[in-house]
Amino acid sequence: MVLLFIGVVNMSGVCNIPHIFWVSDVINIGKRGSEFFSLNIEYRESQTDQFHINFFVKKDNVNVITGKTEPFILNPYENITITPSSFNTERFRIQDVEIETSIDTLKRIILSTGRLPQGNYILRFELVREVSSEIVAYWECPFEIVEETPVEGISPGVPFGAPLVTVNENPVFTWTGKCDSFRITIGLIVNFDLSPDEILEKYKILEKDFSKNTFMFSYPREFPPLTPGNYIWRVTGFLKTTSGINKVYSMPLCFKIEDLSSDEILRIITKKLGNNNEIIRELKEKGYKSTGSILLDSKPITIEEFKRIILKTDVKVKEARLK
Template structure:
């Protein structure tokens, strides 16, 4: 045989063998990818979803829960575990949980109080559970799924002394103390059945509980009936200011103003509960925000009169496991001074206008501009009208700016005096 022909046949044979191997390899690759797609990255997945959580409640009282069994008739949450696109279900599902709390003055930041794992068996494609379904004796959920957790399946992360101290606080308050509560549930990879995608089987819920504790009035007036001079103001459109602690889910503030007559009313409480001028007749007037200042309306309500005395009170409401609760401030009284002293009303309003400017720019910047003799606005008396982009506005517009500033919706970058 011609040696060149032999070499050609040999080369063709090798090419044929290589081609067959390549086809085999390609078939193997396709088979491998098919297995990956159908097993390693299966469409079958499990998720933990929140159907409902009562976010409006900020006060959790012990009376809403049976402290011996944990049973409650008040719906707080509704969660669901779903198996999606699964042809078969696992025999068991292990869910890890971790509960952390951050209670000011009682914990050093956020600490885990309990963590562990519970097991669900006799699974269905959808497992729903509410707090009203659970108590200390729960072993079967309404869907028939069995819930199992032994003492060895969880770990308490705080000491016996800390448990006793926290329990004493809860019992003394009759409710959960103010703070942050974090709940985490997850089917982790080492607990995930091989044919199920567990990447979405995680739920973290943080609850901020800040039940308000104080609401106190600042100005105008005072709670002292006898202090006539201190209670005097000059403007017919006073700015009402108060101080309050943080409330995570409180309603807007409401205000009530009534006229005080010493010959009719025996006390400030008697006066505030009589006919109100704001709102007209009865109830409280919603100021439309959670800001802690409000100016008497220029129109729409009965005008305040010089020489008269008025009482006022502020209210805010919030939801607890008891229902809607309200918090009332103390009651202040103020007198509107007559103009018979001859003092110019614009000058009398100056103190109130300057107070608004202090709230807007801050005490330090105010002192630099108005108080120091070197200040650019030393001895300056602001009028009741300001200009914004060429348009005149009353100085009460500063109230809107103060509210935006307090709510972090605007920021003062620089203050120039022209």
């Protein structure tokens, strides 16, 4: 007989922090450093046999995420413990993971935010005999995603694991939330196999506190500009309660800095205005220094957004000024 049961399920953050289930932890299971489960298999048969593990995230009895391991051998009377990091090893390597939900609205939310929305879910594991496809044991764990955190990052960046957007070397960070104060933390992504928490802890490059009515932070121009690379940032909100101060966290957002972004901006403007434009000639003759910010109607935008807008064929530049 094979027994399959859970040892530890850890899907929560710090005490009083809402549960946040990162889809990237499942899609890249074993590579994110998020140990959100532990499986203990006690194999009590006298013969070696071949198995694989199916796993599912379900909502309302509908599969949301599915996956399975490659076939592996269980030896007689073997006891093993499997955690997410086990799925990045040769023995239990993941073969197939998909966002499978047929619920269109749910799928759109997952793809746009990188996490499961509020609701009740089930995490299910099945131990399957390879030859007969018999499910010899299974384990299910219900869990709940609670309401959104009261602080959210707005820009720049995308959820961890999504294709990165490019921003200028002195970005403007914006967020929203109902907290008594805020703290922004910016980190350098040295290794995508680490979780967002690990990156912000080990590779933090800046941390700064703000009052309750501040929702924007311009990367200081007196600081050296951010060098080309990949970055992650998050806002911590502080809430005063009768029992003390509670911390809540925004979803981490990621972006990249590419080399010579100022030259790229000038190239785009030149393409739109032409080499004979008075401002273009003056910039090339006298030189220029980037402020590190691109503003549209007084709001910061990324280089990608700037390119999409300015290079549209139906966009006409009414006025251009040096500042």
